[in-house]
Structure formats: structure tokens, C-alpha cells
Amino acid sequence: MEAFPDYEALIRPHLEDLQKYCFFLTKSRWDADDLFQDTLLKSLTFFLHTAPRAEVKPFLVRVARNLWIDECRKKKRRRLATVDYLDTFSVDNNYVEVRSAMEWLAERFPRRNIEIWLLFHYFGYTMREIANAMDCTTSAVKSVLFRTRELLRSRQCLLEDRKVVNLDVERWSRAIMRDWPHGLLLER
Numbered sequence: 288m289e290a291f292p293d294y295e296a297l298i299r300p301h302l303e304d305l306q307k308y309c310f311f312l313t314k315s316r317w318d319a320d321d322l323f324q325d326t327l328l329k330s331l332t333f334f335l336h337t338a339p340r341a342e343v344k345p346f347l348v349r350v351a352r353n354l355w356i357d358e359c360r361k362k363k364r365r366r367l368a369t370v371d372y373l374d375t376f377s378v379d380n381n382y383v384e385v386r387s388a389m390e391w392l393a394e395r396f397p398r399r400n401i402e403i404w405l406l407f408h409y410f411g412y413t414m415r416e417i418a419n420a421m422d423c424t425t426s427a428v429k430s431v432l433f434r435t436r437e438l439l440r441s442r443q444c445l446l447e448d449r450k451v452v453n454l455d456v457e458r459w460s461r462a463i464m465r466d467w468p469h470g471l472l473l474e475r
Contacts, residue, residue, distance in 0.1 A: 294334050298327070301344040308348055312355045322358070326351040360411040361466060386460045393456050400435045402471045403428055405459065410468040420472050 298305075305326065310319040329350050392401045403421065406412040407428075414432075418425045462470030 294331055297334070297343050298330065298347065301347055304344065305347050305351065309351055309355075312351065322351055322355055325354050329354065363411060364409065364466060382460065382464055385463050386456065389456045389459045389463075393459075396435060396438070398455055400431055401455075401459065403431045404435050405463070405471055406468060407432055409463065410471075412468065 306319065306323050309322040309326065310316065313319045313322055326347060330347055333350075389401075392404075396404075399421070403417055406417045406420070407414070412420070414425050414428045417428045421428070458470055462468060
């Protein structure tokens with residue numbers, strides 16, 4: 288706490304309310320404690336690099352809410368990705384399956400379509416979040432998702448004989464395997 292001595296003074300009046308809010312979100316004492324600690328760590332990191340805000344309590348509540356939303360998305364993705372295979376399959380086989388799916392998409396669709404599709408359908412981002420992350424409008428995201436969905440349904444491709452960019456395929460595969468949506472947006 289020596290790097291930023293005022294941090295404790297800023298958050299101390301709001302700790303009890305933040306704990307109650309974390310419990311309200313999670314409905315579990317253990318999850319609430321984890322969320323509470325993650326919120327404090329994230330806010331400390333933020334305040335170390337940015338001037339403190341006058342409205343600390345709303346900031347802490349927003350950080351807790353966003354962290355909980357991210358955690359719920361992770362759990363949802365894990366549930367969707369969990370398939371009752373025999374225990375004999377290894378992580379390498381999962382990687383091969385993900386990689387081959389990414390190659391199949393890369394052969395048929397442009398980079399932008401694939402990244403928007405993955406952010407929306409796999410990582411659970413909202414259209415507005417995707418638009419902000421990719422510096423485009425929400426209607427552009429909606430349009431790309433609609434066109435991609437229609438092409439997948441009709442089993443057509445946007446690009447015939449498209450050359451696969453292995454770096455993109457590897458980046459997408461790693462983002463999925465590591466459950467890391469920001470990996471899709473790194474090399475823009």
C-alpha cells in the first residue's frame with residue numbers, strides 16, 4: 288500500500304457496501320469473497336495508474352459488476368464447451384479440433400467476420416461491446432453477423448479458394464483454448 292497511501296482511505300467507507308453488493312451479485316459467500324478481493328485488486332491497479340475519482344463507490348460497484356459478468360461468461364463458455372467425451376482424449380486433441388475449425392472458417396470468411404462471430408457467439412460479447420472493441424458501429428456488427436449466419440446456413444462461402452493466414456488461425460485457436468477474448472483483438 289506504500290505506492291498509493293490514499294487508496295485505503297478512499298475505499299474504507301465503501302467496503303461494507305461493496306461486500307454486500309458482491310454477495311447480492313453472486314448469491315454465495317465464497318464467490319462474494321473472491322469477487323470482493325478481485326474488485327479491490329483491480330481498483331488498486333487502476334488507482335496506481337490513474338488519478339482517483341471523486342465518486343469511488345460507483346466505480347467500485349461498476350468494477351465488481353463487470354468482473355462478475357466476465358466470470359459468468361467464462362462459466363457459460365465452459366458449459367458450452369464441455370462435452371462428455373471419454374477421458375482418453377487429451378488437451379492436444381482439443382487443440383487440433385479447435386485449430387481445424389478455425390482453419391475451416393479462415394478458408395471461407397474474412398478475418399473480420401470470424402472475429403466478430405467468435406466474440407459474439409463463443410465469448411458472449413454484446414454487439415455494442417464488439418463495436419467498441421473493433422472500432423465500428425453496432426449496425427456494422429449486426430450486418431456482419433447476419434451475413435455470416437446466412438452464409439453458414441446456406442453452406443456458401445464469401446471467398447472461394449481463400450489463402451489461410453496461419454498467424455490468424457493460431458491466434459484465434461489460442462484465444463479459444465486459453466479462454467481469452469482479447470487474444471482476438473491483439474493484432475488489429
